[in-house]
Amino acid sequence: MTTSPLDAADAQERARRVRAMFGRITRRYDLMNRVMTAGQDQAWRRVAAQELHLSHGGLVLDLATGTGDLAFAVRQAYPRAQVVAMDFAEPILREGVRKAQQRGERGVLWAVGDALSLPFPDCTFDGCTSAFLLRNVVNLTLCLQEMRRVVKPGGRVVCMEITHPQSPLFRHLFRVYFYRVVPRIGGLIAGDPSAYSYLPNSLTLFPPAEPLRQKMLAVGYREVYYRLLGFGTMAIHVAIV
Numbered sequence: 001m002t003t004s005p006l007d008a009a010d011a012q013e014r015a016r017r018v019r020a021m022f023g024r025i026t027r028r029y030d031l032m033n034r035v036m037t038a039g040q041d042q043a044w045r046r047v048a049a050q051e052l053h054l055s056h057g058g059l060v061l062d063l064a065t066g067t068g069d070l071a072f073a074v075r076q077a078y079p080r081a082q083v084v085a086m087d088f089a090e091p092i093l094r095e096g097v098r099k100a101q102q103r104g105e106r107g108v109l110w111a112v113g114d115a116l117s118l119p120f121p122d123c124t125f126d127g128c129t130s131a132f133l134l135r136n137v138v139n140l141t142l143c144l145q146e147m148r149r150v151v152k153p154g155g156r157v158v159c160m161e162i163t164h165p166q167s168p169l170f171r172h173l174f175r176v177y178f179y180r181v182v183p184r185i186g187g188l189i190a191g192d193p194s195a196y197s198y199l200p201n202s203l204t205l206f207p208p209a210e211p212l213r214q215k216m217l218a219v220g221y222r223e224v225y226y227r228l229l230g231f232g233t234m235a236i237h238v239a240i241v
């Protein structure tokens with residue numbers, strides 16, 4: 001499939017807007033996560049980290065690390081692992097560096113980079129994680145391919161992302177909460193209702209959990225399964241390279 005110059009320019013502009021938005025909401029980002037998920041997001045990151053199934057330390061890439069919470073969860077689960085924490089928005093990454101210094105965390109290396117063009121050779125990492133990345137990328141297939149490319153055969157790619165609940169009742173409640181309540185909380189806490197209107201909108205066209213699993217298989221992962229958490233609103237996909 002070829003990409004026209006107009007499509008490419010549009011994708012670049014969308015990526016630029018996403019990068020600028022995460023730069024803008026850095027200060028209240030962690031607090032918003034805790035409030036929106038009723039304090040559950042850190043527990044979900046711990047579950048995602050466990051899904052790496054590292055038997056020893058090893059080198060892990062946490063993509064779109066933001067303020068670093070999943071990178072820290074990986075280090076807690078595997079104290080002998082080294083984590084490369086990468087994001088394309090520098091202001092939010094700097095908040096991760098600040099938190100690492102505050103915690104005395106020395107096992108995380110911080111890097112600026114794009115998930116769609118990873119600056120690493122093939123088979124560099126023992127595992128790769130991401131939380132809340134996939135909804136944001138302008139090319140989902142390319143992102144899944146890049147994560148697969150940089151992980152060694154047998155390693156795991158673990159992606160945690162908001163998903164469409166399967167039960168009709170929860171789907172309805174979730175829609176009201178996510179599309180109506182979250183932008184208001186975002187306005188009050190983060191002072192940026194537009195960023196938190198973007199959040200539900202980014203889910204609208206995002207594939208539900210099973211189609212996402214199929215997409216991952218189509219990209220060439222050997223095996224893919226997922227776990228649903230948070231009353232079916234959160235999916236953790238685990239793909240074996």
Ligand SMILES: C[S@@+](CC[C@H](N)C(=O)[O-])C[C@H]1O[C@@H](n2cnc3c(N)ncnc32)[C@H](O)[C@@H]1O
Binds near residue numbers: 070132133
């Ligand atoms: C919702 S935040 C998630 C942060 C963190 N993973 C967490 O668990 O809270 C999404 C992050 O993805 C980053 N991001 C989006 N697209 C990216 C890309 N193409 N390459 C690298 N980072 C990207 C944003 O800058 C932002 O920090």
